[in-house]
Amino acid sequence: xxxxxxxxxxxxxxxxxxxxxxxxxxxxxxxxxxxxxxxxxxxxxxxxxxxxxxxxxxxxxxxxxxxxxxxxxxxxxxxxxxxxxxxxxxxxxxxxxxxxxxxxxxxxxxxxxxxxxxxxxxxxxxxxxxxxxxxxxxxxxxxxxxxxxxxxxxxxxxxxxxxxxxxxxxxxxxxxxxxxxxxxxxxxxxxxxxxxxxxxxxxxxxxxxxxxxxxxxxxxxxxxxxxxxxxxxxxxxx
Numbered sequence: 515x516x517x518x519x520x521x522x523x524x525x526x527x528x529x530x531x532x533x534x535x536x537x538x539x540x541x542x543x544x545x546x547x548x549x550x551x552x553x554x555x556x557x558x559x560x561x562x563x564x565x566x567x568x569x570x571x572x573x574x575x576x577x578x579x580x581x582x583x584x585x586x587x588x589x590x591x592x593x594x595x596x597x598x599x600x601x602x603x604x605x606x607x608x609x610x611x612x613x614x615x616x617x618x619x620x621x622x623x624x625x626x627x628x629x630x631x632x633x634x635x636x637x638x639x640x641x642x643x644x645x646x647x648x649x650x651x652x653x654x655x656x657x658x659x660x661x662x663x664x665x666x667x668x669x670x671x672x673x674x675x676x677x678x679x680x681x682x683x684x685x686x687x688x689x690x691x692x693x694x695x696x697x698x699x700x701x702x703x704x705x706x707x708x709x710x711x712x713x714x715x716x717x718x719x720x721x722x723x724x725x726x727x728x729x730x731x732x733x734x735x736x737x738x739x740x741x742x743x744x745x746x747x748x749x750x751x752x
Contacts, residue, residue, distance in 0.1 A: 568611045569746045571645040572669060572714060577750045580624040587701070595750040596690060596702035598649070599671045599712050603687040605736040608650040611716070612666045614658040615641040622654070629661030650727060659724045666727075667716045668739065674711040674747060682747065684713050708752040715742035 576598055577591040588594050601607040616627025618641070630641040637643070643663045648655040659666070673685040676693060685691055692699050694706045717739050719726075726732055 566744060566746075568613075568645060568667065568716075569714065569744075569748065572611050572647055573748045573750065575645075575647045580626070582624050590702075592750065592752045593702045595710060596705060599673065599710060599750075600688060600690050602669060602671045605733050606651060608732075608736060609647060609669045609671070610650070610655065610666050611645070611647045611669055612658070613643050613645050613663045615661040615663050616644040618642045624654070626654070629658050631660045650732075656724045656728065659722060659727070662722050666719050666722050667743075668719060668736070670715045670717070670742075671712045672715075674713050676711075682711060709749050711747065711749045714746050714748050716744040716746075717742050 576595045579588065579591040579594050583594060588597060598607075598609060602609045615630040615635075617630050618627060618639075620628035622628055626646065627642060627644050635641050641661075646658060647669070648658065670687070672687050673690050674682040675685045675691055677683050689698050690700075690705065690710070691697065692705050692707065699705050720735070
C-alpha cells in the first residue's frame with residue numbers, strides 16, 4: 515500500500531522565525547558591544563596620528579599671511595599669528611586644521627588650490643591633498659569641506675609663558691602677555707618678544723558636514739568641548 519504524500523508545506527513556522535530573529539538580534543548586540551569600543555578606539559587613533567602630522571601645518575600656516583587675510587590690524591604673518599592665537603577660544607573665530615583635495619591646475623586668490631569635489635581621480639595628477647588651516651569665519655572653509663580628505667580637527671590655542679622655577683606654563687585663554695613687561699597686550703606692535711610660544715589642543719568633531727559647522731550645533735559643542743585627542747607645544751616667530 516502506497517503511502518500518501520504529506521499535505522504539510524515545508525518551511526519555517528512563525529514561531530521558529532521569531533526565535534531565529536531573536537537569536538540574531540542577541541548576536542548582533544553582542545558583536546556591537548565587543549567591537550564597538552574597538553572601532554571607536556581605531557578612529558581616535560587615526561585622528562591622533564592626523565593631529566600629530568598636522569601640527570607642523572598649523573605652526574607654518576599661522577605665520578603665513580595669505581592674500582585676502584590682510585586687515586587694518588593684520589599686515590604681517592606675525593600679526594596674523596598674534597590675533598589668531600589670541601582669538602581661538604571664541605566660537606566665531608574657531609580654528610580648524612584639515613586636508614582637502616585640491617586641483618593642481620587651478621589656484622585661488624590666496625594661492626591655495628581650488629577644491630576637487632568629485633570622487634576618484636589620480637593623486638598627483640587630478641588632485642593634490644593639501645593641508646590647510648582656516649577659521650570658521652573664512653568662506654573658503656565651507657568650500658574646502660566639500661573636498662575633505664580625512665577629518666576636520668578643531669584647534670584651541672593658549673599662550674605659553676615662562677615662569678621662573680616652573681618653566682613654560684599656560685596663560686589664560688584669550689590673552690597674550692608680553693614676557694618682558696609681564697603685562698597683557700592687545701596689539702602685536704606692543705609685544706616686544708620675537709617669539710610667541712603657545713599650547714595647541716586638537717579636538718575631534720562628530721561630523722564633517724558643512725551644515726554642522728554653520729549651524730547652532732557647532733556653537734553649542736564649542737562651548738562644552740573637553741578632552742583634546744592631542745596636544746603640542748608650538749611657537750611662531752616674528
